[in-house]
Amino acid sequence: MTFGIAPSPAAATTTSADLSTASASPLARMLEPAEWAAAGIPLLRNPREVVSGLHSRHHPRPGTAVVAVLDPDERLRASASFTRRTAPADGWLFRNVLLAQLRRIIPHDLRRRTPVRTAVLLYCREGDARWTEEDGAWMWGLRDACTLHGLRCGAYITLTRDGWQVLGEGRGGRHPNADSTPGPFSLSEAPLPLPRTGGAASEILRRVAAR
Numbered sequence: 001m002t003f004g005i006a007p008s009p010a011a012a013t014t015t016s017a018d019l020s021t022a023s024a025s026p027l028a029r030m031l032e033p034a035e036w037a038a039a040g041i042p043l044l045r046n047p048r049e050v051v052s053g054l055h056s057r058h059h060p061r062p063g064t065a066v067v068a069v070l071d072p073d074e075r076l077r078a079s080a081s082f083t084r085r086t087a088p089a090d091g092w093l094f095r096n097v098l099l100a101q102l103r104r105i106i107p108h109d110l111r112r113r114t115p116v117r118t119a120v121l122l123y124c125r126e127g128d129a130r131w132t133e134e135d136g137a138w139m140w141g142l143r144d145a146c147t148l149h150g151l152r153c154g155a156y157i158t159l160t161r162d163g164w165q166v167l168g169e170g171r172g173g174r175h176p177n178a179d180s181t182p183g184p185f186s187l188s189e190a191p192l193p194l195p196r197t198g199g200a201a202s203e204i205l206r207r208v209a210a211r
Helices: 009-013 016-024 033-038 047-058 091-105 133-149 200-204
Strands: 064-070 076-083 118-124 152-160 163-166 171-173 207-210
Touching (some): 047 064, 047 076, 047 152, 047 171, 064 091, 076 091, 091 133, 118 133, 133 152
Parallel strands (some): 118 152
Antiparallel strands (some): 064 076, 064 118, 152 163
């Protein structure tokens, strides 16, 4: 990933230790919108319905993330919401938390040759709709967690007081938003499994809701 910093003359003498340090940097574990768009993330047919449904189900407030698994017809199979710790944004940490949530709410699809279910992530945060490094870390974490759980990596959606936006696609709307009152649940869904309790995720984050 290029950040527009001019290399110094010492760059020509980069050692393996330098490369190891760079790969361990949180800045190396994030994706920018252009990289995300180029990754071939499948488009949601009806993003407003998905966003409205998850908003109605989980009532997210700033600092809340909602991970959901959709079947090929975009019906909701499972979802969970949780609050993010106050800590520097790091895709590796986000990956671990998302993977723990996915393992808790739905079996993996690693035996399939081609993933058929898709995981999407809705993150409610402060600020405006513009991409942030925190968003980039969530994108990296979602992509990696999906690979490790045998799912297709789906949309990353931010929810702010300005509205919602599917990053990397340019699609969005003003409602719902971070201040909206949740309406009737409208997202098409199949019966959801009963939530499990405990596990590693509960030691990392305080779960707000899981349905």
